[in-house]
Amino acid sequence: MRYDSITDAIGNTPLVRIDASVHGLRHIDLYAKLEMLNPFGSVKDRPAWHMARPLLSEAAGGDGTVVELSSGNTAKALALLAGLNGLKFKSVTNRMRVPEIKELLLLLGAEIEELPGRSECLDPTDTDDPLTRFHQALSEPGSTYLHTDQYFNPRNVEAHATGTGPEIVKDLDGRAPDWFVACVGTAGSSTGVAKVLREHDPRVRVLGLVADKSDFIPGIRTIDEVHQVGLFDPATYDSIASVTSQEAIDGMVTLIRRCGLLTGPTGGAAYQGAVRQLAAADAELAGTGHRQTAVFIVCDRAESYLSYVRDRRPELLGRTRGHSAASLTDAEIRAEARTVAVEEARRWLAGGEPRPLVIDLRGPHAYAALHIEGSANIVDEVFDELVRTGLPFSKRTPVLLACPVGEKSLRYAALLTRMGHPDVRSLAGGIVAWRDAGAPLVRE
Ligand SMILES: Cc1ncc(COP(=O)(O)O)c(C=O)c1O
Numbered sequence: 001m002r003y004d005s006i007t008d009a010i011g012n013t014p015l016v017r018i019d020a021s022v023h024g025l026r027h028i029d030l031y032a033k034l035e036m037l038n039p040f041g042s043v044k045d046r047p048a049w050h051m052a053r054p055l056l057s058e059a060a061g062g063d064g065t066v067v068e069l070s071s072g073n074t075a076k077a078l079a080l081l082a083g084l085n086g087l088k089f090k091s092v093t094n095r096m097r098v099p100e101i102k103e104l105l106l107l108l109g110a111e112i113e114e115l116p117g118r119s120e121c122l123d124p125t126d127t128d129d130p131l132t133r134f135h136q137a138l139s140e141p142g143s144t145y146l147h148t149d150q151y152f153n154p155r156n157v158e159a160h161a162t163g164t165g166p167e168i169v170k171d172l173d174g175r176a177p178d179w180f181v182a183c184v185g186t187a188g189s190s191t192g193v194a195k196v197l198r199e200h201d202p203r204v205r206v207l208g209l210v211a212d213k214s215d216f217i218p219g220i221r222t223i224d225e226v227h228q229v230g231l232f233d234p235a236t237y238d239s240i241a242s243v244t245s246q247e248a249i250d251g252m253v254t255l256i257r258r259c260g261l262l263t264g265p266t267g268g269a270a271y272q273g274a275v276r277q278l279a280a281a282d283a284e285l286a287g288t289g290h291r292q293t294a295v296f297i298v299c300d301r302a303e304s305y306l307s308y309v310r311d312r313r314p315e316l317l318g319r320t321r322g323h324s325a326a327s328l329t330d331a332e333i334r335a336e337a338r339t340v341a342v343e344e345a346r347r348w349l350a351g352g353e354p355r356p357l358v359i360d361l362r363g364p365h366a367y368a369a370l371h372i373e374g375s376a377n378i379v380d381e382v383f384d385e386l387v388r389t390g391l392p393f394s395k396r397t398p399v400l401l402a403c404p405v406g407e408k409s410l411r412y413a414a415l416l417t418r419m420g421h422p423d424v425r426s427l428a429g430g431i432v433a434w435r436d437a438g439a440p441l442v443r444e
Helices: 045-059 073-084 099-107 130-139 154-171 188-200 245-259 265-285 303-312 330-336 342-351 364-369 380-388 408-418 430-436
Strands: 015-017 028-034 065-068 088-093 111-114 179-183 205-211 239-243 292-298 357-360 399-402 424-427
Touching (some): 028 265, 073 099, 099 111, 179 265, 188 205, 265 292, 342 424, 399 408, 399 430, 424 430
Parallel strands (some): 028 292, 065 088, 088 111, 357 399
16 A cells, blocks of 8 residues: 555444454444544544545645644644645644543644643534634634634535445445444534435434533533534434443443444444444344344544543552542432532531632633632643542632532532531532522632
8 A cells, every 4th residue: 555645544344243242232233443443533524524624635834733623633633744745733622531532632742732622523503602602713704713613614514425424335345334322523524424324224223422411522412412513413423322431441342342443432432332322223123034234433542541541440440449430420420419500509608617718610711811819720631630539729718619510629628528518519500590690700
């Protein structure tokens, strides 16, 4: 294989059968489409190249900056493509939650701008969100950035409709699979592939997978975010299901240890979600003499997610499990966490004796922009590390925990209560509710 440019190596990824002894389905052949084997390492190489190509030829010879709202694989691919063309790349995001990816982007020469956004994904309906405002500014006339606009650019979908989808059909001897399973981030890959598969066979069933409510799987949306934005069209999917981070890691471990597939969390989530969904179909096929075929996407590789795995499953990396918020189930959180509504919290802060310690778990930019007077800013990842070995403050000090919308703080309130703290409360609705109630906030 001889190429003039590394971009010629994008696409034509293998479709690998998962052995039935691993997944246990007796009447369904399950295949993994290995998008992680693209040269920059992920499913986003195709859309990054397809979206950037027209901009790069426009910018040839100039000194422009490619910009994208991405903190992950799209940013990685675009940083490499920009460098290849003598251009700069800037990644704008609300927060880099996976430290290895942030460091990798810096190594690739990317500039990273972290804005105090609220949602993990761009939500254009939230016009107060700095990330949304930045996105709007990029589309205004006179913007000098080369903006690939992955959340709205039809070329994101097209990259998969002309590449990933047709490759699957070709490798299945010209037939569409009966089932197609993909995790949903921008929705580009699932929409593009589903379109092509349905053109071949309208009966194909498409399952979209997202992260469970208030859980985090890097690269994809949560069940709450999925209906919000961009290229997402509910008609693409026959069903949407959610997967927990624990299931994603279980899937990763199975694919890595039993199939030789060095997948990241979304590949694991897609595998686990596929097997769970297909179990019923498999049972119905028993005795009919029919077989079916299913394909899921392995989006990227494991190496960038070691800290993600360590936080949630330290025993997999030879560590002992300390106190971890990520390991609590929703039922445990509901049973153990105490919440306090904004008005009651204000009275508590004004009259509590001793005065409660307020800990703001948001990122430093969000905190600098607006926070509750007297609060301390400990970003949730750092807080996670702090509480792992024990309570970082006295049991005699009451604690109010605040985060963007009251979900993360709820988790930590449950954890600290479980660790023996008698009075930890989570601010219901978070800083957003505090602000919406007109309660005072100060700027750094
Ligand atoms: C690791 C990972 N998995 C899955 C996806 C979802 O892909 P899409 O944006 O095409 O929905 C992404 C998108 O960034 C990703 O980074």
